[in-house]
Amino acid sequence: MSKMKNFLKGLIKENPVLVLVLGTCPTLAISTSVTAAFGMGIAATIVLICSNMAISALRNVIPNRVRIPCYITVIAGFVTVVELIMKAYAYSLYQSLGVYLSLIVVNCIILGRAEMYANKHGVVDSAIDGAGMGLGFTLAICAMAVIREVLGAGTFCGLPIPWLNENPIGILTMAPGGFFVYGCMIALVNKISKGKAIKKTEFGCSDCANCGGCGKPCAGKEAAAK
Numbered sequence: 001m002s003k004m005k006n007f008l009k010g011l012i013k014e015n016p017v018l019v020l021v022l023g024t025c026p027t028l029a030i031s032t033s034v035t036a037a038f039g040m041g042i043a044a045t046i047v048l049i050c051s052n053m054a055i056s057a058l059r060n061v062i063p064n065r066v067r068i069p070c071y072i073t074v075i076a077g078f079v080t081v082v083e084l085i086m087k088a089y090a091y092s093l094y095q096s097l098g099v100y101l102s103l104i105v106v107n108c109i110i111l112g113r114a115e116m117y118a119n120k121h122g123v124v125d126s127a128i129d130g131a132g133m134g135l136g137f138t139l140a141i142c143a144m145a146v147i148r149e150v151l152g153a154g155t156f157c158g159l160p161i162p163w164l165n166e167n168p169i170g171i172l173t174m175a176p177g178g179f180f181v182y183g184c185m186i187a188l189v190n191k192i193s194k195g196k197a198i199k200k201t202e203f204g205c206s207d208c209a210n211c212g213g214c215g216k217p218c219a220g221k222e223a224a225a226k
Helices: 003-008 024-030 034-057 064-089 091-097 099-106 108-118 123-153 175-192 219-225
Strands: none
Touching: 003 123, 024 034, 024 099, 024 123, 024 175, 034 064, 034 091, 034 099, 034 108, 034 123, 064 091, 064 099, 064 108, 091 099, 099 108, 108 123, 123 175
16 A cells, blocks of 8 residues: 555545544544644644554564553553643643543544554554544544534634524534534445445454454464465
8 A cells, every 4th residue: 555545545435533433432522613623633643643653663562462551551651742732832722622632542543543553564654544544533523513613603713603603503512413413424424435435354354463362263364374
């Protein structure tokens, strides 16, 4: 796979939010504000790139049995750095993100890319993968935030919009509205990709970091043996 395709796959084909359906909790919680959604997207992207690079560089050093705790430790370090920087230079954004900023540590998108990609590829490719997935996450959560804030609150980045500000669809800023918008966006992506956003063959046993460890026959090892 070329570096450009590796980067672009996170936008539609393997979008972490709309295709892989990962990171749902922060997506629904933060997407009521465009500013907060953009801040969350940038923070997650920085952590994703840095953690992918670190885990890729250490992939031959980290013991397989304790790889998940090691991944979480590495990710937690970068999340702490981002959190402290945001607290120092963007305190209002830091407050608006609240506990969801710290929860980036256990974000399924970041852990998933560490497990599925970074521990199998080089540093540069892992950085590109992190950038693509981070951008896909940012675009998806910001698109949701635009719909929910503009129609649900009648504002854009906190600025009132004429008429919509006086006639908001309040339910869109609540949990049911978030699930409704989320479902509509997933349906739209599925329609655009004609239900083939992800090839099923890309997620077989051969791509599993624990190949053979579950006790089931491993297609990857059988192919390698032949």
